[in-house]
Amino acid sequence: MTATEFALRTDGVGKRYRKGWALRDCTLALPAGGVIALVGPNGAGKTTLLRLVVGLLAPSTGTVEVLGHDVTASTPQTLSRVGFLAQDHPLYKRFTVAEMLRFGRACNLRFDQGLAERRLAKLGIPLDRRAGTLSGGQQAQVALALALAKRPDLLVLDEPVASLDPLARHEFLQVLMGAVAEGGVTVLFSSHVVHELERVCDHLVVLNNGRVTLTGDIDTLLAEHRLLVGPRTATDLDRAGTVVEAVHSDRHTTLLVRDGAIPAAPGWQAQPVALEDLVLAYLRRPSEPSAAVTPEVAA
């Protein structure tokens, strides 16, 4: 089963629209099992990457392999292993909820109608209501119930909670995490909200300006990075490993470093870094490929 140890592997994937590149040189290997967060600002290419993963788009360059299969060769078997919840959780607005479930049953190989009905009953969503008349949170829940009833091995969600109010957001994540706990589904979801991620995610991919700027297991990433605070300086930074970001105030310099030791100079202290600060530091970095390897000093 070595081929399916990875939920998702991309190799040099790029996607070009008429206006230009939405995604470039994206090479990822994401493990099966657990929850993967895809983080980036609006317009970073998150939706493009997710659509490539579920086979809605074809890459302009490179290959996308999901659960060991090339996604562009979509067969009923490969399609039924991947569930997708698009942004704004689209449903056929004039279908009743029951008809949405019938749609799922008609178009899938191993659709678990009972599972979907139980989930919706637990949430108190009536089956005879038209999907368009449900609240945003309920529509999201119906879409999630549909995607989960496919019994996918990989569930991909595009900004699933962005349009929900805090209560619906909480309920949605609760249902999602419950489903993850129940069975061996790998979840890949995108978000531009960074907080809350630490609680629910195992793996992180940071996307900025169409390029992957950081990817890795969250615990490992947090262990590798640290904040170094010391007297203001612009020199001797080489000794501090790879500097991700340097912030200078009047008297102090704060460095975010990866794999760095504390400078020998006196007055330097090391601190652990919070996930949100880590992500923001990577998002603030200019995204030119050369800048990704050269330590950058920002003022």
Next chain:
Amino acid sequence: MTWLIWRQHRTEVCVLGLLVGMFGIALLVLGTQAHELFPGGPARCAGEAGMNEACAASFRRLDEEYGYVENLLAAFYLVPVVIGAFLGAPLLARELEDGTWQLAWTQAVPRMRWLAAKLVALAGVTVALTGMFTAVLTWFRQPFDAWEGRFQYDAFDLEGLVPPAYALFAFGVATAAGAILRRSLPAFGVAFGAFLAARMSVGLLARPAYATPLTTMEPVGVGGSTDRPVPGFADWMIEHGYADATGRRLSWTEYYELEDAANRAGTNLNQFLHARGIQQFGVYHPADRFWTFQLIEAALFLAVAAVLIGVVVWRVRRRMI
């Protein structure tokens, strides 16, 4: 898939079915009355109209009592585009408008199978509805056709094979426009415009050239002549006019000069023309070319429809949507 297609498109299918049914029944009722004027069948009567007084009277009554319906039939020029575009425009555009294409194509039905099922089902409904309506209309027009021929624009364009071909053309334009514009209503508008433009240019420019027309030439008679020097009333006259004794065609200016000369001389125009050996000519397609022309025109529109559907398939296959 069958249930899904029916569920998604039942509104359009029902509305169109109702309209076709209503107009069809109206035509059947009126048509039965009109047909009853011709106990021996309109075609036989038309052949005898010259000598049989009863037949001539029947045709007069047909014109008086049902002529208004015949004039209203012109509105049915638009039936193929209404049916084809109404079914074709939302096929992809509505999924793209609502974002549900992302739902439809991430289930276990591969997108090409999804598209093939939709195209076959909706194109089938397009042909079935247009075909049924055309059958009723063709039957309704039988008495009129017996009198006027089937090559006029109010007959040829409404009868036989061409209306379903027009409808498939409109279906193709609407589907392709929907795939590119991603909106149903503009796609419908594009299909409407393309339909009118294509129908007008083909009807006026291409259709007369499907075959080489025949020409008749005969001297102007002393006793007078008809306006239309054609052997048969059902033939399709494309051009007619006068030629001199050598067969050179006269421009209308030259003809009016002759007319003025006749007036000045104070002689009867026909005698004047006859004396100078002026001939009348007609360029026409004989009535028996009707089905050949129907086949050619239907093939033309079907070919364009096939190209447009090909564009849709190509775009979906290449995941350009």
